[in-house]
Amino acid sequence: MSTRRGFLKCLGGLGACLLPWNGWTNLFVISSQPAQASFSNLVPEKPPELSSIQETNSSYLQRTAMDDILALSQQEFEGRRAGSRGEEKAAIYLVDQLRGLGLDPLGDALENQQRNYSHAFTIYPVNEEFSNGRLTFRQGDPNSLRTPSANIIGGLMGTHTNESIILSAHYDHLGIFQGKLYPGANDNASGVGCILDVMRRLLREGLKPKRNLVLAFWSAEEMGFVGSHAFVQNPTIPLSGVQAVFNVDTVGNGPVGDFAFWANNNNPAVQAVQAAVSRNKANMVLAPNNGHNSDQLYFNSEHIPAITLMSRDWLNKNHTPEDITSFVEPQKIALASDILYEAVRELAF
Numbered sequence: 001m002s003t004r005r006g007f008l009k010c011l012g013g014l015g016a017c018l019l020p021w022n023g024w025t026n027l028f029v030i031s032s033q034p035a036q037a038s039f040s041n042l043v044p045e046k047p048p049e050l051s052s053i054q055e056t057n058s059s060y061l062q063r064t065a066m067d068d069i070l071a072l073s074q075q076e077f078e079g080r081r082a083g084s085r086g087e088e089k090a091a092i093y094l095v096d097q098l099r100g101l102g103l104d105p106l107g108d109a110l111e112n113q114q115r116n117y118s119h120a121f122t123i124y125p126v127n128e129e130f131s132n133g134r135l136t137f138r139q140g141d142p143n144s145l146r147t148p149s150a151n152i153i154g155g156l157m158g159t160h161t162n163e164s165i166i167l168s169a170h171y172d173h174l175g176i177f178q179g180k181l182y183p184g185a186n187d188n189a190s191g192v193g194c195i196l197d198v199m200r201r202l203l204r205e206g207l208k209p210k211r212n213l214v215l216a217f218w219s220a221e222e223m224g225f226v227g228s229h230a231f232v233q234n235p236t237i238p239l240s241g242v243q244a245v246f247n248v249d250t251v252g253n254g255p256v257g258d259f260a261f262w263a264n265n266n267n268p269a270v271q272a273v274q275a276a277v278s279r280n281k282a283n284m285v286l287a288p289n290n291g292h293n294s295d296q297l298y299f300n301s302e303h304i305p306a307i308t309l310m311s312r313d314w315l316n317k318n319h320t321p322e323d324i325t326s327f328v329e330p331q332k333i334a335l336a337s338d339i340l341y342e343a344v345r346e347l348a349f
């Protein structure tokens, strides 16, 4: 979850960007020189064929949302702050999952018709501030150097359509500040685990969607929805074909059946999630924004049906060092995954 500040609106090219550390550099220039070892798994060795259950690695299929939440929340990922080494490690983890599941890369175009799993953009510097006990970011000096960041995107191609359903969650969080780790287990490793679970279930069942089913992991959400905004401005799949965006953010805490959502109106994505919520005997209310928002925002601005599903109690321990894995309730994650699975089945098949 992020506080909307309306900043970081002008995301330009990468050409003038100087890099504070070596990491993402390799990701951006991989088409012209060999990637270093730590980044080699971000680069597809060959264009994958149409994804199929036979191509998936069974160990990837058997993973659970809690496995993802534990992995992304570990100390080594340093709180996954956009533009940091921890974000890069999380990105590598996600690319590994997408590749292990046999999904097609749907990020930036490379040479020779190849695609990357990453969708690159840049971020302005930010300053930290505390608001009501929560750590948040404010825009820093807009004239300072930008830092590279990236969304991670892959998908299961549909059988006979150019239309797509996007299942998304932001994977960045707040990083380390004043010596304290902000693991972001609920915000938003929980959403990442949920959408991976939905895809794993569909793949285990061997189902082929009619519409393309796209998994998108946004970054820099905590800096003002920068990654999802960059995607809307510079999409790697045609936005005109996007029929619905199911975004998940901070979905793992509070009473199991209590959900909330953000959306601009009662669009088809909202209706599909609401129907699944009702079938599962849960409840979902429209949440007050109060200055908060999530990655459905810029899709809604483009009149694309989009919803963010979250826990009704999402603000509890949000943006504090106490947002740790034991705070996430596995039963709630499982129910959220069931709801999203049903919504996706309704619109993608």
Ligand SMILES: [Zn+2]
Pocket (backbone or CB within 6 Å): 001, 002, 187, 222, 319
């Ligand atoms: Zn947040």
